[in-house]
Structure formats: structure tokens, C-alpha cells
Amino acid sequence: xxxxxxxxxxxxxxxxxxxxxxxxxxxxxxxxxxxxxxxxxxxxxxxxxxxxxxxxxxxxxxxxxxxxxxxxxxxxxxxxxxxxxxxxxxxxxxxxxxxxxxxxxxxxxxxxxx
Amino acid sequence: xxxxxxxxxxxxxxxxxxxxxxxxxxxxxxxxxxxxxxxxxxxxxxxxxxxxxxxxxxxxxxxxxxxxxxxxxxxxxxxxxxxxxxxxxxxxxxxxxxxxxxxxxxxxxxx
Numbered sequence: 001x002x003x004x005x006x007x008x009x010x011x012x013x014x015x016x017x018x019x020x021x022x023x024x025x026x027x028x029x030x031x032x033x034x035x036x037x038x039x040x041x042x043x044x045x046x047x048x049x050x051x052x053x054x055x056x057x058x059x060x061x062x063x064x065x066x067x068x069x070x071x072x073x074x075x076x077x078x079x080x081x082x083x084x085x086x087x088x089x090x091x092x093x094x095x096x097x098x099x100x101x102x103x104x105x106x107x108x109x110x111x112x113x114x
Numbered sequence: 115x116x117x118x119x120x121x122x123x124x125x126x127x128x129x130x131x132x133x134x135x136x137x138x139x140x141x142x143x144x145x146x147x148x149x150x151x152x153x154x155x156x157x158x159x160x161x162x163x164x165x166x167x168x169x170x171x172x173x174x175x176x177x178x179x180x181x182x183x184x185x186x187x188x189x190x191x192x193x194x195x196x197x198x199x200x201x202x203x204x205x206x207x208x209x210x211x212x213x214x215x216x217x218x219x220x221x222x223x224x225x
Contacts, residue, residue: 004157031211033211035215040122040217041217042118042120042202042215042216042217042218043158043202043204043213043215044215045212045213048211048212050211058212090157090158092157094211096211102160102163103160103211103213105157105158105159106157107155107156107157108155108156108157
């Protein structure tokens with residue numbers, strides 16, 4: 001089954017404790033991205049990657065890091081989480097040349113930073 | 115001002131009603147327009163997309179784009195309780211894959 005998986009699905013942590021949210025896709029997609037979703041603000045892009053070892057900032061990159069060492073994986077790293085990073089996070093992937101830009105989303109990770 | 119504006123709702127309608135969901139935008143470079151549907155505790159799924167201006171129909175769903183007014187709409191005919199979800203508009207320009215999303219409208223269809 002074609003899918004994007006994220007782990008963990010739920011996470012409660014404390015300020016300053018480094019964490020990683022994993023993302024993996026099995027569709028051989030070149031493009032992957034991370035979004036955060038907050039009430040009334042919709043989905044805002046954090047980082048994206050157009051291929052292995054190619055990453056770039058989205059609209060809200062502050063406080064986040066990413067890496068793309070393999071095509072299928074795109075982990076999101078919070079080196080020192082803060083309460084304003086409490087949010088619902090989605091990983092997404094798509095082909096690079098798909099005109100309709102269908103991005104396939106993972107199930108989401110709900111993060112709470114105390 | 116946000117680049118893409120969308121009424122957050124919630125919008126509550128009876129089963130069988132025609133639903134109209136809308137977004138306005140400010141960036142005239144946007145060329146691809148999409149509607150995503152997001153059920154509770156799930157990731158968004160692409161529902162429809164349109165390139166440039168015009169209409170597109172798929173079953174009970176019709177997407178309309180009016181670039182002159184910078185206004186897009188999604189119509190749902192004969193709405194069903196299973197249509198209850200949050201609907202997000204999204205759009206992008208010709209280059210790259212980066213999408214700009216609206217805030218989403220929560221729709222509730224009551225049996």
C-alpha cells in the first residue's frame with residue numbers, strides 16, 4: 001500500500017529536550033516536506049526537500065532541522081523544543097513533475113511541549 | 115494579511131444541501147488550485163485540482179476558479195454526512211512544488 005508513515009503519532013515532551021519525528025514514504029517520491037498545522041493558520045511549510053541531500057526552508061523553519069540522506073526518509077529534528085512548537089505536524093511527499101501537485105500526507109504527529 | 119483567506123466555519127448544513135466553500139487569494143502568480151479534504155485525526159487528501167481559470171466537475175463536486183477576482187470555490191451537491199470534514203484550499207505558481215494553504219473550513223453535514 002502506497003503511504004507516508006510518521007512516528008510517533010503523539011508526543012509530550014519538555015522544553016529543551018531534543019526530539020526527532022520520523023517520516024518515511026514508499027512511493028519513490030523525490031519531493032518531501034514538513035508542515036505544521038495550527039488552528040486558523042492552516043498548513044504552513046517548515047522545510048522541504050527536492051531530492052537526496054537537497055533541502056530548503058519553507059515559511060516557518062526557525063527551531064527545526066531536517067536531513068535527507070535517503071530518498072524514502074525525511075526526519076524532522078527539534079534540537080531544543082519550546083512551547084510555541086506545540087502543534088500538529090504532517091509530513092508529505094509527491095513526485096517532482098506531477099502537474100496537479102498531489103501531495104500525499106502522513107497521518108500526523110501531535111506534539112505537546114511543556 | 116494572509117496570502118490565502120478562507121472562512122474557518124464551522125459550516126453546518128442538512129443532508130442533501132448544496133455546499134459552497136470559498137477562498138480568496140492575493141498572489142496573482144498562483145496558477146494551480148487545489149482542494150484538500152481532511153477528516154478528523156487524518157492527514158489531508160487531494161480532492162480536486164484546477165489549472166488556471168475555469169470549472170472542473172467530478173461527481174458531486176465542482177471546483178471553480180476566477181483568476182480575475184482571485185477567488186476559488188468548491189461546490190458539493192447532495193451533501194452527505196460522510197462529507198463532514200475540514201476542507202483546505204491550496205495553490206501554487208508555475209515553478210516548484212511549494213503549496214500555500216488556506217486555513218481550512220470545517221463542514222458538518224447533519225443527517
